Amino acid sequence: MIAVGWRQVTKRYADGHLALEGVTLEVEPGRGLAILGTSGSGKTTLLRMVNRLIEPTSGTVEVWGRAVSDWDLIRLRRSIGYVIQEVGLMPHLDARANVALGLRALGWSKSARRNRSEELLAMVGLDPERVGRLRPHELSGGQRQRVGVARALASRPELILMDEPFGALDPITRRELQGEFDALRRRLGTTLVMVTHDVREAFVLADRIAVVERGRVVQQGTPEELLAAPETPFVAAFLADAYAVSRDQR
Ligand code: ADP
Ligand code: MG
Numbered sequence: 001m002i003a004v005g006w007r008q009v010t011k012r013y014a015d016g017h018l019a020l021e022g023v024t025l026e027v028e029p030g031r032g033l034a035i036l037g038t039s040g041s042g043k044t045t046l047l048r049m050v051n052r053l054i055e056p057t058s059g060t061v062e063v064w065g066r067a068v069s070d071w072d073l074i075r076l077r078r079s080i081g082y083v084i085q086e087v088g089l090m091p092h093l094d095a096r097a098n099v100a101l102g103l104r105a106l107g108w109s110k111s112a113r114r115n116r117s118e119e120l121l122a123m124v125g126l127d128p129e130r131v132g133r134l135r136p137h138e139l140s141g142g143q144r145q146r147v148g149v150a151r152a153l154a155s156r157p158e159l160i161l162m163d164e165p166f167g168a169l170d171p172i173t174r175r176e177l178q179g180e181f182d183a184l185r186r187r188l189g190t191t192l193v194m195v196t197h198d199v200r201e202a203f204v205l206a207d208r209i210a211v212v213e214r215g216r217v218v219q220q221g222t223p224e225e226l227l228a229a230p231e232t233p234f235v236a237a238f239l240a241d242a243y244a245v246s247r248d249q250r
Pocket of ligand 2: 043044045163195
């Protein structure tokens, strides 16, 4: 079964702008797909169709073999972890409560929620006793992002969506968190769909990359395939920055 599939997906926004045109893509269970492209290319639009924050104009999007339009919307969203750059933590709740936020609705008991949030904070490298008691404004940007990741993983989702999750961090914190998240995701076997304009991020976190340009997928493949044979000048230019990372990290 395919974890996520887009089939001939087109999106025309109400103002007439054609944001996506005939996109077909698949993600296999347990794998990571990076949707890579410049700003405005349609990446976020593609991602937000998976948890049905955006509906396609035509075509279908499937999650675990079933059209998202056939899913119960609440169940669909609860089954998917979602991480965005702004994180969206509740300002009046401490880190532990933020991580546990979605678990209550899923019927977890108070003690189970507490144990799970402490376990998750430790998993993303935060001290549950100290940092767990801090509110978002008392955390650094990197710590907030870690809390966001912990929250997305708390209910053990089989699928996680990330939209430029580490973009606001300084380069060193970003690389560190990317590496830790990647190891964690692979250990848990979680399927990942992520959106980024950072080719290095795509290389670290994804098994496959789909390059989008003005609403179309211009090439897809493994990082090695894209590096070895970029099919358009746009892909080649985009990947130029990746040679350094391919030397350093792969
Ligand atoms: P990306 O995430 O790659 O930067 P988006 O998917 O957010 O791109 O947007 C793709 C294009 O669609 C952009 O040109 C953007 O301005 C346009 N767009 C996004 N949302 C809307 C909307 N609600 N109405 C009209 N145009 C939109
Ligand atoms: Mg975007």
